[in-house]
Amino acid sequence: MLGPIPVAKRVGRFSYAIRNIVSEARAVEALGMRVRYLNIGDPVAFGYQPPPHLIEAAERAMRDGQNGYLPSAGILEAREAVAADYTARGVSVSPDRVLITTGTGEGIELAINSLVDDGDEVLVPTPTYPLYTAVLAKIDARPIYYRTDPANDWLPDLAHLRSLITSRTKAIVVIDPNNPTGAVYPASVRRALIDLAEEFGLTILADEVYGDLGFEGPVPPLGTLDPNAAIISFSSLSKAFLAPGWRTGWMVVGQTPRLNGVLAAAQKLADGRLCSPGPMQYAVTAALTGDRSHQVAFRKDLAERARITTESLNAIPGMRCIAPKAAFYAMPMVTLPPGRTDEDYVLALLRATGILCVYGSGFGMPASMGSFRVVFLADPSELATIYADIGAFTRDYLAHAG
Numbered sequence: 001m002l003g004p005i006p007v008a009k010r011v012g013r014f015s016y017a018i019r020n021i022v023s024e025a026r027a028v029e030a031l032g033m034r035v036r037y038l039n040i041g042d043p044v045a046f047g048y049q050p051p052p053h054l055i056e057a058a059e060r061a062m063r064d065g066q067n068g069y070l071p072s073a074g075i076l077e078a079r080e081a082v083a084a085d086y087t088a089r090g091v092s093v094s095p096d097r098v099l100i101t102t103g104t105g106e107g108i109e110l111a112i113n114s115l116v117d118d119g120d121e122v123l124v125p126t127p128t129y130p131l132y133t134a135v136l137a138k139i140d141a142r143p144i145y146y147r148t149d150p151a152n153d154w155l156p157d158l159a160h161l162r163s164l165i166t167s168r169t170k171a172i173v174v175i176d177p178n179n180p181t182g183a184v185y186p187a188s189v190r191r192a193l194i195d196l197a198e199e200f201g202l203t204i205l206a207d208e209v210y211g212d213l214g215f216e217g218p219v220p221p222l223g224t225l226d227p228n229a230a231i232i233s234f235s236s237l238s239k240a241f242l243a244p245g246w247r248t249g250w251m252v253v254g255q256t257p258r259l260n261g262v263l264a265a266a267q268k269l270a271d272g273r274l275c276s277p278g279p280m281q282y283a284v285t286a287a288l289t290g291d292r293s294h295q296v297a298f299r300k301d302l303a304e305r306a307r308i309t310t311e312s313l314n315a316i317p318g319m320r321c322i323a324p325k326a327a328f329y330a331m332p333m334v335t336l337p338p339g340r341t342d343e344d345y346v347l348a349l350l351r352a353t354g355i356l357c358v359y360g361s362g363f364g365m366p367a368s369m370g371s372f373r374v375v376f377l378a379d380p381s382e383l384a385t386i387y388a389d390i391g392a393f394t395r396d397y398l399a400h401a402g
Ligand SMILES: Cc1ncc(COP(=O)(O)O)c(C=O)c1O
Pocket: 041, 102, 103, 104, 105, 106, 129, 175, 178, 179, 207, 209, 235, 236, 237, 238, 244, 247, 248, 249
């Protein structure tokens, strides 16, 4: 009899904790316990929906017969809307430097594949959104982790970052506003990141998918500080336009001619997947040129939930939570007894309470630091119950886990 078909080796290197952990939750559900999923940053799962004018635009496109393949870089009107939006925010860019992508995630994948060879290094923050390390694992390139510091509002440790640059370094990943910490970087830090990248000829992969979700208002794109720096920016309809399932985003390649080859490479790679989802591309124009009042309301909701999160978690003995300034994540840390890991804590929390968070080591944090990510999109009364349960569990865990 023939044996099992072997799986490619790269799959062993690939990990994406945000989804991997769901199998643990299913096991808990199978025992009859209700699971509260705080693992994935999906506003729709918590009752939000895309604004009606986006739905109308996508629906109209379908009814008007826009159901065929589209240009691989995306339809011109969407690319024009993205270029106009960046230009209005202070980064002058032409539509021919924009690609419409299957979410931010595909932009990240296209950019990395266009820039990075196997064996090359990319500087990735800890904690990081784990897609960067997952994509690097697939192409056998190396993530090199630079610290962001909880004692300094989760800002990048610039000296550490500089010390990690080698002749193999190709790019620096900057996630601002940040998932999973909710940090927003001040202009001085952003300026220093650009200066460092430019000093060493590195490209910045600027993940700006939460740019409209700063609690004090939209955060300008990084490129506003230096229009000639080698910056590739990514965003999408997923977060600030509440349509993550549409898988529609964009990648904007900075105007410097130094990036022309990378732009051409990304366009070439994009040809291979024909196009990103068609009807949703028509919603990009609606999103970027239409009414954004939903964002005002959403930011207000998020700020309120962030406040409840920070106050409730900091009231738990042994737990510390830096106040997020954007998005819908917080990264609390619990002082673990020696020998315990963040994963151990998170799984014990899940099994005892049905609350599913993601352990910080899934974002590249040291397991002993006891960090974990909370998605705080649930409504305030449910959050209050969740944090009371986390508090009761943690008191018990710390008392007995030693
Ligand atoms: C920092 C960051 N980048 C990218 C993504 C992927 O977003 P998209 O749905 O646009 O692919 C996410 C999703 O959570 C994210 O948090």
